[in-house]
Amino acid sequence: MILTDEQKSIKEAARRFSRERLLPTYQQRELDGHLDRSLIREIGRLGFIGVDLPVELGGLGLDGVTAGLITEELGYGDFNIASTVVVAALLSAIIARDAKPEIAQHWVPAIVRGEAIVALAITEPKGGSDAANMQLKAHQDGGNFILNGEKTSVTFSDTADAFLVFARTGQQEDGAKGVSAFLIPSNTQGISTTRFDDLGGVCLGRGSVFFDNVVVPESYSVGGIGKGFTQVMVGFDFSRALIALQCLGAAQASLDEAWSYVKEREAFGIPIGQFQGVSFPLAEAESQIAAIRQLSYHTLQLRDAGQKHTAEAAMVKWMGPRTAFDVIHQCLLTFGHYGWTKDLPHQQRMRDVMGLEIGDGTACVMKLIIARERIGRVAIQY
Numbered sequence: 001m002i003l004t005d006e007q008k009s010i011k012e013a014a015r016r017f018s019r020e021r022l023l024p025t026y027q028q029r030e031l032d033g034h035l036d037r038s039l040i041r042e043i044g045r046l047g048f049i050g051v052d053l054p055v056e057l058g059g060l061g062l063d064g065v066t067a068g069l070i071t072e073e074l075g076y077g078d079f080n081i082a083s084t085v086v087v088a089a090l091l092s093a094i095i096a097r098d099a100k101p102e103i104a105q106h107w108v109p110a111i112v113r114g115e116a117i118v119a120l121a122i123t124e125p126k127g128g129s130d131a132a133n134m135q136l137k138a139h140q141d142g143g144n145f146i147l148n149g150e151k152t153s154v155t156f157s158d159t160a161d162a163f164l165v166f167a168r169t170g171q172q173e174d175g176a177k178g179v180s181a182f183l184i185p186s187n188t189q190g191i192s193t194t195r196f197d198d199l200g201g202v203c204l205g206r207g208s209v210f211f212d213n214v215v216v217p218e219s220y221s222v223g224g225i226g227k228g229f230t231q232v233m234v235g236f237d238f239s240r241a242l243i244a245l246q247c248l249g250a251a252q253a254s255l256d257e258a259w260s261y262v263k264e265r266e267a268f269g270i271p272i273g274q275f276q277g278v279s280f281p282l283a284e285a286e287s288q289i290a291a292i293r294q295l296s297y298h299t300l301q302l303r304d305a306g307q308k309h310t311a312e313a314a315m316v317k318w319m320g321p322r323t324a325f326d327v328i329h330q331c332l333l334t335f336g337h338y339g340w341t342k343d344l345p346h347q348q349r350m351r352d353v354m355g356l357e358i359g360d361g362t363a364c365v366m367k368l369i370i371a372r373e374r375i376g377r378v379a380i381q382y
């Protein structure tokens with residue numbers, strides 16, 4: 001893909017920051033087990049969050065491709081910090097577009113500055129893939145809504161400053177049409193949270209969020225009563241392309257480290273990179289990453305041009321994490337017994353990347369979306 005001069009210089013700035021500030025401490029952040037909020041503010045000050053948002057809301061008014069370039073570079077240095085930027089991109093875009101202007105003015109600039117973290121609360125204990133079948137209830141009481149129920153698997157469960165919560169305001173049989181979204185500060189009375197002991201993404205924290213008679217004004221609704229679900233699904237097409245690039249960034253880091261290693265490490269008197277059994281899997285990995293990268297940026301270009309990109313986004317969302325996992329696994333093996341220690345980052349990258357084979361929709365769900373785009377709703381009617 002040919003980049004503009006502006007895209008090249010932003011990519012270069014993100015690349016330098018990621019390799020100098022993030023990569024050396026990637027594993028330490030997992031050991032610390034909490035999100036370094038000052039680092040997120042620093043990323044905000046550098047202008048890496050929400051670049052495609054309008055200038056009036058704190059963004060740079062740039063394109064989605066530039067957001068992708070930043071995400072890929074940050075993913076190279078720290079997959080989890082890149083996750084923070086992807087969630088911020090998804091949610092700030094939805095809030096900017098669909099929240100009441102005064103609510104958007106309050107939250108979006110704070111997200112872009114890295115000062116506020118908003119979490120997405122869709123999944124419930126009874127299921128995530130069939131997201132429209134949610135049970136958490138919001139019933140109207142005059143000008144307020146009262147929420148009761150549980151969300152689970154929420155990234156940033158115990159660190160978020162606010163939750164974008166999807167709740168049932170209509171009847172269960174209304175499906176997606178009876179769902180509304182509310183942007184709710186996390187310190188609102190009646191909210192409590194837990195944190196899971198996860199395999200990856202440890203510094204982000206994922207857990208359940210409980211709503212016990214949580215009262216919110218109608219003005220906190222995002223996208224209109226009964227229209228919340230459709231609004232957020234449109235936003236996912238953007239974050240899916242970013243997630244793919246985030247995963248490819250992490251895979252490229254392991255791949256670059258593996259290429260350096262195979263030039264130095266010797267077996268049978270020669271560098272192991274001279275064995276095609278070693279170099280060919282890495283060459284195949286380069287090829288796969290390059291192909292998915294191109295499709296990811298093509299997806300973002302379609303978005304920037306205002307064209308439909310739902311199928312493309314679903315394609316890269318399942319292929320990106322899956323391929324990144326396989327590539328990192330291959331790199332780990334290339335390091336022989338050193339790869340099996342926690343001293344090297346490959347094991348952490350594998351665990352971190354694997355989370356996004358599930359999060360934001362599994363590969364099966366992505367394939368259902370692709371099928372629906374090709375043959376219509378018949379592909380998903382059971």
Ligand SMILES: Cc1cc2nc3c(=O)[nH]c(=O)nc-3n(C[C@H](O)[C@H](O)[C@H](O)COP(=O)(O)OP(=O)(O)OC[C@H]3O[C@@H](n4cnc5c(N)ncnc54)[C@H](O)[C@@H]3O)c2cc1C
Nearest residue numbers: 120121122123127128129153154155355358359360362364
């Ligand atoms: C790291 C991580 C971060 C997450 N962050 C968030 C977050 O911030 N906010 C949030 O709301 N959720 C979040 N989630 C939850 C995530 O979106 C759900 O886990 C996901 O949508 C799958 O839902 P489920 O776990 O209930 O699995 P289920 O829906 O129970 O699915 C179980 C299995 O069945 C398969 N399956 C289900 N239906 C079909 C079908 N029709 N055809 C074929 N196969 C099918 C699935 O592919 C899966 O393998 C996160 C999850 C992870 C792992």
